[in-house]
Amino acid sequence: MAVPEVLDRVPLLSGVPRSVEELPGGLTNHNYKVTTPGGTYVARVWASDSSLLGIDRDAEHACSRAAAAAGVGAPVHAYLPELGVLVVGFLPGRTFTEADLRDPANLPRVAQACRRLHAGPRFVRDFDMFEVQRHYLGIVRERGYRLPANYLDFMPAVEDIRKCLQIRAEGTVPCNNDLLPGNIIDDGHRLWLIDYEYAGNNDPCFELGNIWSESDLPLGHLEELVTAYYGRRLRHKIARARLLGLMSKYGWTLWASIQDGANESIDFDFWSWGMEKYERAVAEFTGSALAYLMDEAARAD
Template identity: 80%
Template sequence: MDEVLDRIPLLAGLPRTVEELPGGLTNRNYKVSVPGAAYVVRVPASEGGLLGIDRDAEHANSIAAERAGVGAPVHAYLRELGVLVVGYLPGRTFTEADLRDSANLPRVAEACQRLHTGPRFSRDFDMFEIQKGYLKIVQSRNFRLPAKYRDFEPQVGQIREALKVQDEGTVPCNNDLLPGNFIDDGERLWLIDYEYSGNNDACFELGNIWSESDLSLEQLEELVTAYYGRRLRNRIARARLLGLMSKYGWTLWAAIQDGANESIDFDFWSWGMEKYERAMAEFTGPALPVLLDEATRPD
């Protein structure tokens, strides 16, 4: 680690303390403190290309998020190593309990709005295309595929067609807002980690938040209503359908990590199967036809 830090001009030659931060399923994150300042150094810990991670895009989009006033300041980037250095944001990292607290949902919506109205990102993110790409990787490398995974392709096609009707274009999205990617400084929320960032449907961001923290349907409605300023049935349905697609797509992310990542001690398969089981319940449940209809209607 010292060899990496010595290649970063603002850290080289200074007395420093290094603390590994918890979390991170594709990186190792270190808090590096030097006299008068603290930084987070993100070092890749997996083959990002398999997962669709573009380190150059992550760097560019992190700068855009900083300009939007919602991301940490970007201080350095070692392109040849994929190492990103951002400012350390003092504050409390969110937990699932924080996101399940309805009092925080308007704050979450406001942070997303700040990002979404900021500078465009350098690439796009479409979970339908990401999922197809992940599936090709899983099959070509003979990684484990969950049972009956491809049986739901007809429903995926129906969802994709329904979402075209009320499509409002894309905005810069983080696309990976797990609880640990929210930092609360006591006044406002910051959004970190732009590995999967790209211009996307705003409702994917909201639906993915719902999915990742397993919020209730009532909380999803609260979040979408706070974001748009009024209750819009088609946007609520859209966020729920895209949240379903996030579960279905990230299941294969986990299958790839399970087959390819040996550097992080984590049960990726169980993590992915939990998402897949929830996705199956929605694909086969009675609500899907209703959601498909509501997503196509003007509110």
């Protein structure tokens, strides 16, 4: 169905003058800014097989509402799963870039936004990258999608990391789990977090490690982000976030493999995107710091 037809079937957006502008970004949706006399909205129209990627659209809707209630997400105005569309309020402001995250002055602001989300209502599902990675691996094998060279060689190390992190596990909080720079909006006063496709209750150190991983930030920035989040420097939390950042790279690599094999509606080089993450993961798996990080994560400060 063409986008104008979809919008015509959304009561909030139909029967009124409107202008429609496609927004950049979005690897599983097409996003449109829709301006009407009554307000400005973003219509998120699904553009991929969400079941393969582990996206539950009902959960995305519920988590989006919870994030809005926490005061960190856009308000939710309409959800029509039969049309494949979620309508949220447009947040005026500037989308973050990697350069913004490389500015140390922004790291306490990001930590504060994460704390607001994490202190909000619990989400309707959990997110565990160890489980997600295994799910993605099963799909890649079953469907014969491309697997990076030597990918399976690191599975024993993944199991060691999983067991290590269980030692000092301190529960989960509602996390976005996908905070690329483009999912952070700066309105000039505060930061907002958008896009809750992968949202779920998770270890807060995954949120922090994933931010570090997605933008390939310097290690010192991860230490500053974790310290700003917890209010003091905790060696075991920094190590934990770094290990979960490694799992982020390793797991999202398979997300890219699935998208490369299955998604024909978005013109994007998913394989190269995933291989960049995988190469950085390999460097950490084979580097000298892995055993040290697991030791740091498992012991008290």
